Amino acid sequence: MAGWTADHIPDQTGRVAVVTGANSGLGYVAARELARKGAHVVLGCRSEVRGREAVERIAGEVPGADVEVVRLDLGDLGCVREFAAAYRHERLDLLVNNAGVMALPYGTTVDGFETQFGVNHLGHFALTGLLLPALLATPDARVVTVSSMMHALANIDIRDLNSERRYRRWIAYARSKSANLLFTHELARRLEASYAEATAVAAHPGYAATNLQTRGPQADGSRAGERLAELGNRVFAQSAEAGALPVLYAATAPRVRADAFIGPSFAAWRGTGTPAPSPRAPWTLDDRAGEYLWAASERLTGVTYGTLKPGGQAARTS
Numbered sequence: 001m002a003g004w005t006a007d008h009i010p011d012q013t014g015r016v017a018v019v020t021g022a023n024s025g026l027g028y029v030a031a032r033e034l035a036r037k038g039a040h041v042v043l044g045c046r047s048e049v050r051g052r053e054a055v056e057r058i059a060g061e062v063p064g065a066d067v068e069v070v071r072l073d074l075g076d077l078g079c080v081r082e083f084a085a086a087y088r089h090e091r092l093d094l095l096v097n098n099a100g101v102m103a104l105p106y107g108t109t110v111d112g113f114e115t116q117f118g119v120n121h122l123g124h125f126a127l128t129g130l131l132l133p134a135l136l137a138t139p140d141a142r143v144v145t146v147s148s149m150m151h152a153l154a155n156i157d158i159r160d161l162n163s164e165r166r167y168r169r170w171i172a173y174a175r176s177k178s179a180n181l182l183f184t185h186e187l188a189r190r191l192e193a194s195y196a197e198a199t200a201v202a203a204h205p206g207y208a209a210t211n212l213q214t215r216g217p218q219a220d221g222s223r224a225g226e227r228l229a230e231l232g233n234r235v236f237a238q239s240a241e242a243g244a245l246p247v248l249y250a251a252t253a254p255r256v257r258a259d260a261f262i263g264p265s266f267a268a269w270r271g272t273g274t275p276a277p278s279p280r281a282p283w284t285l286d287d288r289a290g291e292y293l294w295a296a297s298e299r300l301t302g303v304t305y306g307t308l309k310p311g312g313q314a315a316r317t318s
Helices: 025-036 048-061 077-086 115-130 132-136 149-153 169-193 212-220 223-235 245-252 287-301
Strands: 016-020 040-045 066-071 094-097 142-146 199-203 261-263
Touching: 016 025, 025 040, 025 048, 025 066, 025 094, 025 245, 040 048, 048 066, 066 077, 077 115, 094 115, 094 245, 115 132, 115 169, 115 287, 142 169, 142 245, 149 169, 169 199, 169 287, 199 245, 245 261
Parallel strands: 016 040, 016 094, 040 066, 094 142, 142 199, 199 261
Antiparallel strands: none
16 A cells, blocks of 8 residues: 655645755755645755755756745854845745754864754754744744654763764764754744644654765765765665655644654655654653753854743743
8 A cells, every 4th residue: 555655745835945955865855845736945055056956956847846045054053044034934834954964073063063963953953943933923834853763872961962072973963863852842842832833843764865874984085985875875775755755744744743753654764655653762752851952052052932931831821
């Protein structure tokens, strides 16, 4: 029996979506399919050149697609602020926090944060907060943050969020993906406490063949590592088309519950069936850890979500 496909995406006419990292991989597929269903899609891309090339490819695959590209470097909070300031729409129906890096050699962002934590979590935390007014002004808005099953390798270290004491690239990646899930958990709690109509959910692609796997070896200058990653993509991974389905499902399917973690149907790894909730590490549902990470993220980024009440605190009624 066939499962859920991009053809099942509801009509998106009149809706506005922002997709980060939309010039390739999962982000490109998500942006293209949302545009195919009638959404106006803003592609947030670090490289404007690659972003414009993505716009041209989408236009070739989806004639009449309503898409635009705006530069967005999640490793530069100044650029994140510029992106949000340039956002010209009164509504924002879908924010897909997709961009990310994986298992890079140690490095820091423009603002001095460890790269994986800075790009994968802090950049998206800041972006979501800066776009919050547009999200709250839109009925049934949804924030989808892309995490990974690799999050299960490690919880965040509240004493060393930036891996300054010790850096292990895969552990740092796992911690950044746990941070994505904790962010979703706490955002969902705060939206509920504030009686907001917006919904926060998370998704992951399973093992999907994208350029994410090769960037680490490329940064190391390891051709052998790059070839090994390419081989893994060919032999074990599903396509980016298939990997994007849980993201699109989380973004558009009706009755997706707040704080869900949506992934592929087969062992949370791959599959063409209907995307489904995936297992997640218990620490990604820890209210106290979520509150700590939230406070630390506000302090580090300078972005606050002042209109939202803390999770678990009922909104006041007039």
